[in-house]
Amino acid sequence: MKKTGALFIVCGPSGVGKGTVCKELLRVKPEVKLSISATTRERRKGEIEGVNYYFIGKSNFQDMIKSGGFLEYAEVYNNLYGTPKKYVLEQLDMGYDIILEIDPQGAMQIKEKFPKGIFIFLLPPSMKELRNRIISRGRDDEDNIEKRLNCAYKEIDFIKEYDYYIINDDLSNAVNSLVSIIEAEGCRVKGNVDELIKMYKEEV
Ligand code: 5GP
Numbered sequence: 066m067k068k069t070g071a072l073f074i075v076c077g078p079s080g081v082g083k084g085t086v087c088k089e090l091l092r093v094k095p096e097v098k099l100s101i102s103a104t105t106r107e108r109r110k111g112e113i114e115g116v117n118y119y120f121i122g123k124s125n126f127q128d129m130i131k132s133g134g135f136l137e138y139a140e141v142y143n144n145l146y147g148t149p150k151k152y153v154l155e156q157l158d159m160g161y162d163i164i165l166e167i168d169p170q171g172a173m174q175i176k177e178k179f180p181k182g183i184f185i186f187l188l189p190p191s192m193k194e195l196r197n198r199i200i201s202r203g204r205d206d207e208d209n210i211e212k213r214l215n216c217a218y219k220e221i222d223f224i225k226e227y228d229y230y231i232i233n234d235d236l237s238n239a240v241n242s243l244v245s246i247i248e249a250e251g252c253r254v255k256g257n258v259d260e261l262i263k264m265y266k267e268e269v
Contacts, residue, residue, distance in 0.1 A: 066264045068257065070098075070161040071250050072153070072179050075243075076172045077187030078217030079142075080199035082233045086187060087166045089240045097247065098156045098163040103129065106144035109204075119149070137167065137174035142212070146171070162247060169220050176226065183250050185243070186227040190234040192217070 077083050091099055103119040105126050114120055121129075126145050129135055136154075138147030148165055156163045165175065175182055189195035195217060199210050224230065229246050233239040254261070 066257075066260050068160050068260065070157040070159070070163055071247075072157060072175070072182040073097075073162060073164045073247060073250075074172050074175055074182050074184045075164055075166045075187060076169050076185065076220075076227070077233075078189065078195060078220050079213040080195055080202065080217075081187045081189050082198065082236070082239070083166050083187055085236060086231075086233060086239050086243060087164055089236060090164070090243050093240060094244055094247065096161070098161045100148050100153050100163055100165050102146050102148055102167065103135075104144055104146045106146075136165075136178065137171040139168055139170035139174070141168045141170070142209075148175075162251070169223060173223075173226065181256065183229070183246065184227040185229045185231060185246060186224055187239070188221070188230055188232045189217075190232055 075083055075087060087099055091097060101115065101117075101119060103121050103126060105121065105123050106118075108114070108118075108120045112118065112120075123145070126138075126147065129147065129149075130138060134150055135147035136150045138145060140146075146168065148167060148171065153163055153165070165171070167175070172184060176184065189198065192214065196210065196214060199205060199213055205213065229242075231239050231242045231246075
């Protein structure tokens with residue numbers, strides 16, 4: 066049965082552990098694809114071009130916007146981030162499930178274009194723990210920590226826009242929940258009715 070892949074959008078406040086959860090998901094479920102975003106932000110130590118991000122300049126980013134190369138893009142903490150369109154559409158067409166790990170502004174743009182996308186919001190066990198995680202990453206000064214936490218409070222108000230939530234209290238629990246969501250979505254009747262009927266009727 067030819068199936069189109071499903072688009073999973075993983076969102077959540079800065080510091081909640083989206084990157085870690087998605088990375089671990091790819092290890093346990095390597096058939097799932099992860100979209101690599103383009104960004105204008107500086108490469109951090111240890112990050113690899115084409116693995117973590119495509120690090121591009123502002124003018125290249127603007128060119129890609131103009132040529133319609135992004136499925137969505139947004140400014141997040143003074144840097145631009147965008148999802149390159151071509152790879153995502155190709156993978157979906159080939160039947161692969163694909164994950165976008167993006168911010169909520171981008172997620173809402175995807176919702177307009179792909180209402181069938183599956184929107185997942187990753188939550189911290191508590192705001193106190195979120196603060197601890199942001200501090201322990203050691204990337205932000207006091208001012209930025211407050212900015213990220215304020216932003217998190219606002220983002221949580223939009224939880225109703227999402228289909229699922231996962232509380233990231235323990236990495237393997239969070240990954241198991243994500244795997245369960247992906248697998249359950251793969252068994253949906255809705256969206257596959259014609260294909261299913263065709264498959265079994267053709268057999269007779
Ligand atoms: P970081 O710079 O810490 O890797 O990511 C900062 C934020 O940008 C995170 O919330 C991350 O989810 C978001 N982000 C990463 N890639 C994209 C993208 O392609 N589009 C949007 N809208 N947000 C992104």
